[in-house]
Amino acid sequence: MNVKTDKEIINGILENDDKTLRIIYKKYYPKIKIMVMTFRNVNIIADDIFQEGLTRAIMNIKAGKFEGRSSFLTYFSGICKNVCLKELSNNKYASPVIDDIAKADDEQQNFELIKFVIRLKDSMDAKCIEIINCRFGLDENQNTIVEHKKTGNVRFEKIAKKLGIKTDNARQRFKRCLKKLQQNISNHPEFSEYLS
Amino acid sequence: MKNNISDFELIEAYLEDSLSKKETDEFRKRLDDDPEFARQYELRKQTEKLWKDTTVYSRINKNVKQAMSESKKSNYYKPYYFAVAATIILLLSFYIVIHFLGEDVFNSGSSQMALKDSTEQINLLEPQIKYPDRKANIKYINEANADMDSIILDKLRNEKADTFIKFKTSENIKIEWTSEETGIGYIFVYDISSDYLLIKIPVQLSEREFIIQKSLLKKGKYKWYLFNIDKTGYFEII
Numbered sequence: 001m002n003v004k005t006d007k008e009i010i011n012g013i014l015e016n017d018d019k020t021l022r023i024i025y026k027k028y029y030p031k032i033k034i035m036v037m038t039f040r041n042v043n044i045i046a047d048d049i050f051q052e053g054l055t056r057a058i059m060n061i062k063a064g065k066f067e068g069r070s071s072f073l074t075y076f077s078g079i080c081k082n083v084c085l086k087e088l089s090n091n092k093y094a095s096p097v098i099d100d101i102a103k104a105d106d107e108q109q110n111f112e113l114i115k116f117v118i119r120l121k122d123s124m125d126a127k128c129i130e131i132i133n134c135r136f137g138l139d140e141n142q143n144t145i146v147e148h149k150k151t152g153n154v155r156f157e158k159i160a161k162k163l164g165i166k167t168d169n170a171r172q173r174f175k176r177c178l179k180k181l182q183q184n185i186s187n188h189p190e191f192s193e194y195l196s
Numbered sequence: 197m198k199n200n201i202s203d204f205e206l207i208e209a210y211l212e213d214s215l216s217k218k219e220t221d222e223f224r225k226r227l228d229d230d231p232e233f234a235r236q237y238e239l240r241k242q243t244e245k246l247w248k249d250t251t252v253y254s255r256i257n258k259n260v261k262q263a264m265s266e267s268k269k270s271n272y273y274k275p276y277y278f279a280v281a282a283t284i285i286l287l288l289s290f291y292i293v294i295h296f297l298g299e300d301v302f303n304s305g306s307s308q309m310a311l312k313d314s315t316e317q318i319n320l321l322e323p324q325i326k327y328p329d330r331k332a333n334i335k336y337i338n339e340a341n342a343d344m345d346s347i348i349l350d351k352l353r354n355e356k357a358d359t360f361i362k363f364k365t366s367e368n369i370k371i372e373w374t375s376e377e378t379g380i381g382y383i384f385v386y387d388i389s390s391d392y393l394l395i396k397i398p399v400q401l402s403e404r405e406f407i408i409q410k411s412l413l414k415k416g417k418y419k420w421y422l423f424n425i426d427k428t429g430y431f432e433i434i
Contacts, residue, residue: 016259018259018262018263021259021260021263021264022263022266022267024263025263025264025267026267029264029267034397034398034399035409037397038395038397038408038409038412039412047264050264051257051260051261051264052257054260055253055256055257055260058256058260059249059252059253059256062252077409081409110246110249111253113246114246114249114250114253115253117246117247117250118250118253118254121250132247133251136244136247136248138247138248138251152244153208153211153212153213153244154212155212155214156208156212171205171208174208175204178240178243181243181247182239182243185243185246186239
């Protein structure tokens with residue numbers, strides 16, 4: 001598929017087409033790089049901004065948050081600009097003015113919270129990650145999400161069988177790990193916003 | 197309702213669809229009547245959603261990284277680059293052969309021009325972009341282009357500005373030009389009040405416009421210059 005129009009790009013993203021990602025890179029990376037370079041005095045790497053910005057754009061498109069009121073490039077470069085502004089506001093040398101802009105233009109809903117949970121996962125016990133993934137129907141090794149009818153949660157009997165443990169042990173392990181996870185994420189300032 | 201089990205177990209039983217119809221109805225009624233129970237249920241659901249979002253984010257991020265890496269790799273091995281490299285080697289060989297034969301053909305005006313043009317072309321293919329240190333007007337330019345940037349700074353500094361196009365801080369600044377030229381040009385933006393050359397950006401001349409994103413520049417008056425098609429303009433951010 002030779003992706004050219006915005007509509008084809010959006011369809012390619014929705015169909016998880018890898019070729020579309022490569023075309024987006026070839027078509028838009030130079031423009032994003034130029035945009036990133038307009039941020040003075042801070043060392044921001046265009047590759048990092050592009051990767052983060054495109055990930056966020058794809059998440060939003062898949063969640064139906066892209067309404068097509070602007071072109072894909074305008075939308076995507078707006079997200080990248082917000083990522084840059086966030087970087088600037090995190091930089092201790094950034095001016096207070098830039099910090100205000102970053103707050104005002106922040107459209108990155110919950111992405112900071114998602115990145116926080118990714119960091120949290122890195123420090124979590126492997127068995128906890130395994131049991132939570134099993135319960136939520138996720139197979140992280142294959143990077144696929146197993147669909148379950150109705151609730152999407154896998155019964156503890158099945159999990160116990162898969163892991164070779166008793167059903168009650170599976171339930172207790174999940175309870176312990178979930179509580180620990182909830183305790184940690186409840187401390188994040190964006191989580192109350194996420195809950196609402 | 198299973199009275200002897202904890203709220204945790206009850207919520208989990210509901211989420212794995214193991215409650216009877218009657219128990220499910222009671223569960224939903226309790227969600228309406230008991231705010232604390234409803235809060236626990238919401239926390240459980242949102243934790244699951246966040247965990248799944250995190251998995252999706254990681255997967256997409258990994259795919260994007262891989263696509264970027266593959267695109268870069270395919271760029272490195274484009275036959276075009278081999279053709280350019282071969283041409284350069286041929287030109288160099290040609291120059292060396294003629295030099296050693298003692299035939300100084302490069303003394304002729306047209307040949308000198310041709311060599312100069314090809315050198316500039318190579319420089320433009322790899323634009324050097326850096327930004328000024330606040331302590332000095334120009335402290336960022338590679339040696340090869342230093343003179344050009346100084347000349348442009350002097351030109352912009354001394355040029356009389358007439359009409360300033362006004363932009364609000366909330367607007368993107370659109371720089372437009374008309375030209376049949378194609379290839380790479382450079383846009384320079386000069387801040388009149390601070391006397392700094394703020395931006396030096398390579399642009400595709402065929403695009404006929406360049407957008408400076410809103411909020412990047414402070415309020416004030418600016419001049420811009422598009423190098424190699426000699427266009428100048430002025431704008432003010434109010």
